[in-house]
Amino acid sequence: MELFVNGYIPPVNVDFRSHSGYYWNIMKTNNVKFIRLRRNITIDRLVEVTGIPKTTLHRIENDGSEKVLNKYRDVLATALNCAPTDLDATQMEEGIPVVGEVKFKSYVKMLPESKWKEVEHVKGLPETAQAVRIVGNHLAPAHGRNDILYFDSEPEANPSLFIEKQCLVQIPKGNLMIAWVTAGSKPDHYFLHQYGSTQVMTDQKIVKAHPILHVQRG
Known part of the structure; x- marks a missing residue:
């Protein structure tokens, strides 16, 4: 299933957890x-x-x-x-799947599982960790081309653990984006500061928030 910023938005929440435990096939020639x-x-x-x-x-x-x-x-x-x-070697340790790409503003386009590729596992990250890749330099200076952003596919339910943090967030209409999250002016609402733009989404409800746990520079 793909989630597009423009066009069709599936009428369901994106559940990253259904894709945990992804394995990469070792190359036939060498590694x-x-x-x-x-x-x-x-x-x-x-x-x-x-x-x-x-x-x-x-x-x-x-x-x-x-x-x-x-x-x-x-x-x-x-x-x-x-x-x-x-x-x-004939066997390699499991890595972390890149499940999405950021090409347009700070919006994330999810990739079908057949398109996933693995990046190196980062010590200390949970077994449920996944990642998205920045495509291009449009989010500079915060992020550059080929940066890898790691997050836990299990969403964070406690607002105190995602407020004032960079997160992958899903908003009610289905869009996923990378944004800095701050508290809104009323309960359960948040300001979403998008990277690569001066735009701020004010008093926005969040369906899910996944704090960014690690950034690997491209």
Whole structure:
């Protein structure tokens, strides 16, 4: 199910919890691309930090050349902050699924489960953690391109734990957005300060609030 900012809005609440426990299939060749994407590292950045030509990295990631991988194994392991054996291990620990993207203002478009990709698990986050990715630089300076925002898929019911915090919130008409939440002028109403805009939604009711627990910069 997809949730769009413009167009059709499903007449149901978004329940992130139904998608917990997502697993990523290990690549058939090796795990270099898998680990790189988990670390939120572009291939150009990997070229920069390792000095390995991009064409060679493509051969390693896409063709699965064991000979070439072995030549650069230690360099890649250092750059990707993993054990050398992780680069072609048959099993990998579970990561955290990216379940949505922020492309238009601070609104979140949820992705169908078939489009989910995993990023690295962050120590201390709950097992029910999920994430959304910022696409573009339109939320600068708060967030930049490819930033990953982690949250608990279990909504926070206690207002004192999401007021004065950055949250992924769902409002009654169905839209999801990233906003800074402050107390409204009447009970159970809130001001939503949207990123990348001077717009403030005043005295707005919230269906669900998920405080942002960690931000991984792109």
